[in-house]
Amino acid sequence: MGEAWIIDAARTPRGIGKVGKGALADFHPQHLAATVLKGIAQRNDIKTNEVDDVIWGTSSQRGKQGNDLGRMSALAAGFDVRASGMTLDRFCGSGITTVNLAAAQIMAGMEDLIIAGGTEMMSYTASSAPQAAAFFDGPALMDAGNPALRKLHPQSHQGVCADAIATLENIPREALDELAYVSQQRAAQAIKEGRFSRSLVPVLNEDGSVALDHEEFPRPETTREGLASLKASFEAMANVPMDKEGTTLAGLIQRVYPDLKITHVHHAGNSSGVVDGAAAVLLASPDYARRNGLKPRARVVATANVGDSPTLMLNAPVPAALKVLKKAGLTPDDIDLWEINEAFAVVAEKFIRDLRLDRDKVNVNGGAMALGHPIGATGSILIGTIIDELERRDLKRGLVTMCAAGGMAPAIIVERM
16 A cells, blocks of 8 residues: 655635625635635646546535536636546535545555545525525425435434534533634634645635635634623524424434433534635655655545434544544554544534543644634645644644534544655
């Protein structure tokens, strides 16, 4: 088995994912993807006719985000037509999965040069009613879901699942709000110090002017008191009948946990932000890199995928981390930095508690509660972020994982070179 080297990572800034408010909301999703594809190819002097594949992640593949965004974005970026492309969906885990599959292809000797990544225009998917994304909208979940599957594996809305997990784990709102506050503070510090500057590629308008060159979502003015004052977001949704049988989103979880009385603790401040964005990771085989003068920044040590309870949906990151560590022959003590996507505060808080991690090694530049979570792109963003920070701190290994709908989690360990 050969090695897969990570040559570079690039991403757009994340724009507020609301039409009329976000700087990126008027763009076509292909434009964001083409921005990072063009950026990473140009700054590494890549011959695009030698790109074996573009493996792209996009969770809501419909309308403008449909029709194989990976291939179409490569064409929009001006890549040679011989650079093939595909698009996949592992919900929130798509952006890690694209990198993992690229690494596997290279390590198996089947390919030499691949760009992996993802895009999500949440401003588009949130506004494209009546085809609302099933995992953002309760009624759509009931309408689009398979009743037979719902009986076998009841699956609720992710925010209600987050509240259910916090209740089951006895994690109080105060702990979740504290994590959200720390996320905002760390993100503000990272932005102030320019820690994201190496990866950021500005998004340009058609006339070449800058549309967005900085993170648009963070709220550095956030206070603990402000977070404490926010109303829980998912309580009303949880208890509204969603079909003619009177099924509620809380009731779906209670089919498996009949005695559970959910305490609602998540709100806009301790949940991930709705944003637009794209990211790309350039991978190569050692032979190709050496022949073409490409200097590796990191190597892929191990990857893994895990499924867990679809009813609770968000609990797979811990077993995914343990699985990828076992594959690599490592322990948590061997990991210098961790990135666990802050889909909801409870996901990161439970991860830290279960693995007994040093909080100063986890999401050190803030996470999705402060910076936002462009579903299909986030995993690739986090891989770039952790490589940047390993270099900045002169550290060795990082682990990235995240929850995904359906009760899944991909994971990857990278080692700085």
